[in-house]
Amino acid sequence: MTLPVNRIAAEVPEHPSAPLLRMERLPHVWCPGCGIGTVVKCFATALERSGLDLDKVSVVSGIGCSGRVAGYMRLDAFHTTHGRAIPFATGLKLGRPELEVAVVSGDGDLVGIGGNHFIHAARRNIDLLVILINNFIYGMTGGQNAPTTPLSAKSSTMPFGNFEQPFCLPHLAASSGAPYVARWTCLHIRRLTWAIEEALDRKGFRFIEVVAPCPTLYARLNKLGTGLSEMRFYHDNAEIRHGADTRDLDVGFHQKIVCGKFVDEPRPTFLEQKDEHYEKQLGDEYVPMPEEGGMIHA
Amino acid sequence: MRADPAGVLTGAHFLDGDYACGEGAMAAGCRFVAGYPITPSTEVVERISRRFPSMGGTFIQMEDELASMAAVVGASWTGTKCMTVTSGPGFSLMMENIGLAAMMETPCVVVNVQRGGPSTGLPTMVGQADVMQARWGSHGDYEVIALCPQSPQEAFDLTIEAFNLSETYRVPVFLMMDECVGHMTEKVVIPEADQIEVTTRRLTGKAPGDYLPYEINGDSIPEFARAGDGYRFHSTGLTHDAQGYPVMSTECQETCVRRLLDKILENTDEIIRLEEDELEDAEVVVVAYGITARVARMATEKARGDGLKVGFLRLITLWPFPERRIRDLAARVRGFVVPEINYGQMVLEVERCAAGRAETLLVPHGGGSVHDPEVIVQAIAEVAR
Numbered sequence: 035m036t037l038p039v040n041r042i043a044a045e046v047p048e049h050p051s052a053p054l055l056r057m058e059r060l061p062h063v064w065c066p067g068c069g070i071g072t073v074v075k076c077f078a079t080a081l082e083r084s085g086l087d088l089d090k091v092s093v094v095s096g097i098g099c100s101g102r103v104a105g106y107m108r109l110d111a112f113h114t115t116h117g118r119a120i121p122f123a124t125g126l127k128l129g130r131p132e133l134e135v136a137v138v139s140g141d142g143d144l145v146g147i148g149g150n151h152f153i154h155a156a157r158r159n160i161d162l163l164v165i166l167i168n169n170f171i172y173g174m175t176g177g178q179n180a181p182t183t184p185l186s187a188k189s190s191t192m193p194f195g196n197f198e199q200p201f202c203l204p205h206l207a208a209s210s211g212a213p214y215v216a217r218w219t220c221l222h223i224r225r226l227t228w229a230i231e232e233a234l235d236r237k238g239f240r241f242i243e244v245v246a247p248c249p250t251l252y253a254r255l256n257k258l259g260t261g262l263s264e265m266r267f268y269h270d271n272a273e274i275r276h277g278a279d280t281r282d283l284d285v286g287f288h289q290k291i292v293c294g295k296f297v298d299e300p301r302p303t304f305l306e307q308k309d310e311h312y313e314k315q316l317g318d319e320y321v322p323m324p325e326e327g328g329m330i331h332a
Numbered sequence: 333m334r335a336d337p338a339g340v341l342t343g344a345h346f347l348d349g350d351y352a353c354g355e356g357a358m359a360a361g362c363r364f365v366a367g368y369p370i371t372p373s374t375e376v377v378e379r380i381s382r383r384f385p386s387m388g389g390t391f392i393q394m395e396d397e398l399a400s401m402a403a404v405v406g407a408s409w410t411g412t413k414c415m416t417v418t419s420g421p422g423f424s425l426m427m428e429n430i431g432l433a434a435m436m437e438t439p440c441v442v443v444n445v446q447r448g449g450p451s452t453g454l455p456t457m458v459g460q461a462d463v464m465q466a467r468w469g470s471h472g473d474y475e476v477i478a479l480c481p482q483s484p485q486e487a488f489d490l491t492i493e494a495f496n497l498s499e500t501y502r503v504p505v506f507l508m509m510d511e512c513v514g515h516m517t518e519k520v521v522i523p524e525a526d527q528i529e530v531t532t533r534r535l536t537g538k539a540p541g542d543y544l545p546y547e548i549n550g551d552s553i554p555e556f557a558r559a560g561d562g563y564r565f566h567s568t569g570l571t572h573d574a575q576g577y578p579v580m581s582t583e584c585q586e587t588c589v590r591r592l593l594d595k596i597l598e599n600t601d602e603i604i605r606l607e608e609d610e611l612e613d614a615e616v617v618v619v620a621y622g623i624t625a626r627v628a629r630m631a632t633e634k635a636r637g638d639g640l641k642v643g644f645l646r647l648i649t650l651w652p653f654p655e656r657r658i659r660d661l662a663a664r665v666r667g668f669v670v671p672e673i674n675y676g677q678m679v680l681e682v683e684r685c686a687a688g689r690a691e692t693l694l695v696p697h698g699g700g701s702v703h704d705p706e707v708i709v710q711a712i713a714e715v716a717r
Contacts, residue, residue: 092560094406110409111566111567112559112566113566113567113578118428118432120399121394121398121399122403124366125403128390129410130411130560132560133410133559133560308390312385321385321387321388322388323363323388327410327411328388328412329411330532
């Protein structure tokens with residue numbers, strides 16, 4: 035008897051996000067149960083729905099597990115240095131203002147080594163969408179303590195539990211001036227996708243934190259089970275409170291995670307302020323950077 | 333192509349080296365500068381931040397030099413010509429993303445107005461002790477180009493050349509100025525825009541489906557695609573293949589990194605610029621660069637007057653080093669005298685190329701001022717003896 039395996043395989047439809055993914059690079063580097071792939075799918079779906087000209091969208095990542103996101107997106111994609119995705123992206127945006135520039139990277143990358151760039155880009159309101167995938171730990175290097183590791187949670191460099199106060203990321207972003215701040219988990223696929231879609235429709239420094247499972251390191255070191263059990267935990271312990279005061283959003287070890295949209299208050303971006311300021315100061319003498327960039331052609 | 337007149341301040345001016353460098357950048361077509369204040373370089377970005385708004389340029393003062401260099405690398409991927417400006421302590425912080433620029437093959441110009449080091453050192457006083465850092469400062473193997481002006485006029489001219497070289501070879505190019513040249517005010521003549529030759533980036537003519545960002549056709553320099561032009565390319569600081577995809581193998585490392593070296597080493601004749609004087613009958617050759625070259629020239633003339641057969645070789649290009657020229661000279665001269673405002677950096681290259689065939693004498697200076705020319709004269713006499 036001949037098994038119809040080949041015939042069935044031939045009929046497998048293309049993955050709906052395939053046009054936005056570098057399919058030739060699959061399988062990806064992420065562990066089974068990791069949350070990063072879910073964020074990629076939500077990002078791709080949001081981009082497709084956004085109506086943006088995707089040829090004009092760039093994605094920038096730093097270093098680490100989440101730093102590999104750019105490498106799987108079929109966009110102009112940059113895998114940069116550790117912590118410097120935001121200033122690299124700042125250069126891209128200012129060098130060619132018509133670009134939509136997204137930064138997708140991890141907690142250690144964006145608010146550990148890159149923390150100074152994070153707060154200054156938010157302060158300046160640089161026109162960037164920043165998706166921070168927070169797995170509470172340094173994954174790529176083997177589970178070291180992060181600036182987001184909850185108090186008492188174990189990591190390979192805090193084997194007796196973390197005693198450092200972690201950042202509350204929505205509060206950090208909001209108090210630095212970000213005009214759009216949200217937090218979701220990898221379980222909230224539709225809400226996260228909507229949030230990214232909404233943020234793509236906004237301007238300025240838009241910040242979305244995504245709490246993601248790390249079964250290989252964070253969950254294993256803290257005996258939290260598999261990626262699936264972390265998702266169950268999100269299901270039972272995530273609380274949606276739109277508009278919550280960002281001072282109340284600390285994430286404790288194995289405690290409830292408050293999700294939602296906390297800030298949506300547009301203010302002028304860096305480039306809008308620059309243009310308005312120089313137009314006022316210099317009048318007709320002011321020449322803004324052309325939308326298509328400052329390259330002078332032959 | 334000819335320079336965009338919007339950036340060219342044609343005329344005869346009385347400018348210091350920092351301002352002249354800023355004018356050179358604008359004349360070369362630089363339209364994005366990211367920087368962080370640091371003495372003695374800050375006047376470059378002060379000049380640019382005042383003039384950029386009238387020519388479509390964007391200056392941003394970043395939160396530190398790490399960010400400044402990262403922003404410059406990012407902006408360069410839009411095709412916009414980019415520069416950052418710093419001095420020793422900031423140069424150290426920039427090394428991380430200078431390595432990224434080398435690995436991603438991103439054209440950009442980095443100006444270092446050198447002061448005395450190490451660490452905070454002598455913020456307002458001259459040094460030349462960053463020249464080896466320019467060559468070796470970021471980790472791993474890569475080649476760069478470094479130019480060294482001796483006057484405000486040359487700060488203008490060589491800044492344009494730095495941009496042209498970075499566009500041609502897709503490397504970070506350093507302008508290794510020093511505090512003396514940066515703060516020295518002299519006549520600077522800026523030509524008409526149509527008299528200034530500027531190089532534009534070689535954009536690919538291929539269709540997006542056929543383009544690979546690190547594919548080589550003919551020469552060793554890949555064609556460029558700008559972010560936003562529909563190529564949807566990938567670039568990474570990891571060892572990568574022609575597609576720009578990471579490949580962790582010894583074979584890919586060899587192909588990827590070897591080419592970063594070869595694209596410069598195969599073109600040293602095109603890149604290297606020297607100024608030579610009275611080398612025909614010379615028994616002693618003074619090798620110098622930057623402000624020290626001006627002091628050394630005075631010393632050389634004095635020694636000639638004393639009857640010594642001494643010639644003069646000025647390194648306008650520091651890196652790649654003019655190995656062949658030094659080897660040729662070493663075969664027929666008695667020795668080299670190398671004054672520099674450090675405790676012995678470029679002298680190591682002279683010594684390496686002389687390879688024992690000619691004597692090499694360092695005339696060190698710890699920084700804070702230029703050499704007393706008499707000390708160089710004595711060194712010439714010692715080698716001539």
